[in-house]
Amino acid sequence: MTNRKLAYIAKNHAPLVLDRNATVRHACQVMTEHRAGSVLVIDDALKLCGIFTGRDAVAAIAAGRDSENTRLAVVMTPNPVTLRPEERAIDALSAMSSGGFRHVPIVEDGTIIGVVSRGDFTGMEFEEFDWEAFYKATHTTANRQIASIVMGQTPLVLTTHDTAQDACRAMTERGSGSVLVVNAVGELSGIFTGRDAVILSSQVADGAATPLQIAMKHSPITIGLRGTAIDALRLMSEGGFRHLPVVSDGKICGVISRSDFTGLEIDRLDEEVHLAECIW
Secondary structure, three states: HHHHHEEHHHOOOOOOEOOOEEEHHHHHHHHHOOOOEEEEEEEEOOOOOEEEHHHHHHHHOOOOOOOOOEHHHHHOOOOOOOEEOOHHHHHHHHHHHHHHEEEEEEEEEEEEEEEEHHHOOOOHHHHHHHHHHHHHEEEEEEEOOOHHHOOOOOOOEEOOOOHHHHHHHHHHOOOEEEEEEEOOOOOEEEEHHHHHHHHHHHOOOOOOOOOOHHEEEEEEOOOOOEHHHHHHHHHHHHHHOOOEEEEEEOOOEEEHHHHHHHHHHHHHHHHHHHHHHHOO
16 A cells, blocks of 8 residues: 555554653653654643654753753754644655654644654655656666665764764764764774664763763674665664664675665565565
8 A cells, every 4th residue: 555644654653742841861761661763742732842853862962961851842843844644655755855854743633643754654655755766766676785875975983982972963963863883993883873862861861971882782783785775674674773884894884774775675575574474
């Protein structure tokens, strides 16, 4: 099914909703507990007034804010773009593409219905949204080599002695979703993402000074240049993460994220999973 109504996509989603006076630490604790990428923020009239995501957690750490004493009203993205339940997947993808964000609240007559993220859409919905990508994919391949995906890429790289604030400032300046962390001899040791920023803020009040050696995800799964898009998507799906470092002969070559793949590649993995379930 392509271009589904947002009401259908969000029907089984129970969005996390907090008051604007809730603390950043509480929001991050709730997001971590529920493995959620966002919290919708309401005002005194119980109306949507903002959204808080991993990107906002990164910005808060970059600014050196204390998660225990900082209110959501201070660091949330205010007045987020919203869509109505009867609108379609293509409308949400268009809003995300134009605004550069991953989450869109669904609201009807002032009432919060749910929230959708990029991960909620099918590959064919991505392709229907981006016909140029569809044309290119159908005339080349739906399973590219990793080398072609990271070609020319310069990933953010910091050391284990750098701080979470250093990482968050670099991510904010670059508009990047991750930082790769290396040890004293330049070998990949970990990765730090918006999800790690949320986890850190849920655990300590002042996470900015925390060394990446503590804040990062240690020994991340990696993929080589000879791998394919489906290989990478399979690893991400099985591991439940959105960023995958690319390493060849011990050298960091880049990092890929879910947004780097075409809809056809996403659908091809879905077909593979469905076939495996049928065989089982």
